[in-house]
Amino acid sequence: MQPFDYVKPNSLEEASALLIEHNGDARLMAGMTDLLIRIERGFFHPRLVVDVKALPGMRDLLVVRNGDLRIGAAVTMNEVALSPTARSGWPLLAEGCQSVASYQLRNRATVGGNVCNASPAADSVPALLCYEASVHIFGTDGDRTLPLAEFITGPGRTALQRGELVTAITVPAPARGAAGKFLKLGRTAVGDISVMNVAVLGWPDKATPSGSQWRIALGSVAPTVIRAPEAERILAANTSMAGIEAAAQAASDASRPIDDIRATAAYRRDMVRVLTRRGVEGVLAEIGEQANR
Ligand SMILES: Cc1cc2nc3c(=O)[nH]c(=O)nc-3n(C[C@H](O)[C@H](O)[C@H](O)COP(=O)(O)OP(=O)(O)OC[C@H]3O[C@@H](n4cnc5c(N)ncnc54)[C@H](O)[C@@H]3O)c2cc1C
Structure with missing residues (x-):
């Protein structure tokens, strides 16, 4: 496997600046369960891997003031699947996350990584589409939010622009009795x-x-x-x-x-x-x- 440098920045600004500085040669990582395989198989050749897990808000899993569930981009599948809040309020999503691979893999694999990987087989995405989730993006021009349906643009393709990263996914509360x-x-x-x-x-x-x-x-x-x-x-x-x-x-x-x-x-x-x-x-x-x- 081609060697690469690893960095774990503490601020969104630093992470974004690294992506811009290493233009095309840097890749973001969360759990790395997809990324490592792609590097190992020679599909990606990053010189730098930028870990998002220490960035502010990335590990938050909470209900925000308007009742949405906010899932930081580095929240793991197990954290959602085992969360009493997600299981009671957004059980379809908890089921999707629970269905991913094995317990060990779910301890590393994140919802953000699943969404950004943009695979047609991503198991958290069908539930997120049913709940009409939104994706929050940080970039040098500031924050923006896109409906998930517009964020994923093709197999392995997203609407992310140069220097941008996903910070969170918000999932509206379902209708009463859903x-x-x-x-x-x-x-x-x-x-x-x-x-x-x-x-x-x-x-x-x-x-x-x-x-x-x-x-x-x-x-x-x-x-x-x-x-x-x-x-x-x-x-x-x-x-x-x-x-x-x-x-x-x-x-x-x-x-x-x-x-x-x-x-x-x-x-x-x-x-x-x-x-x-x-x-x-x-x-x-x-x-x-x-x-x-
Ligand atoms: C053995 C095995 C079994 C699997 N089984 C399943 C399964 O049953 N169901 C399923 O859905 N998936 C499965 N997967 C795929 C994978 O585990 C999931 O897609 C997982 O959720 C990816 O999350 P991650 O945190 O590991 O992402 P990573 O590998 O870290 O990243 C995935 C992609 O997203 C990008 N990225 C990561 N974080 C961000 C961010 N914050 N902003 C922008 N881009 C970002 C990375 O650059 C990379 O391109 C499996 C994988 C393996 C190896």
């Missing part, structure tokens, strides 16, 4: 990268014909994690068996999977239909249970 399901298919029962996954979030809403609102996100079936807006619309109109089947088919139609070493495109498309249906049925059951309490 329930979620994250269903992940790997080649093994646990510990594998997603062959495909589905996140489903639903909540009661008397203003819609079905009495509920929905968000559905699909992982590993398109160049980026995607929402399935037509499936969401169908469910807002109708959650009968026929409505659920039509929504599951619409989600499958929205997917644009490829054949690769993990699965064929046809299998993935089929599994989107099956897991979307299962997810919606699970959420409906939970919403019904909550209403009866």
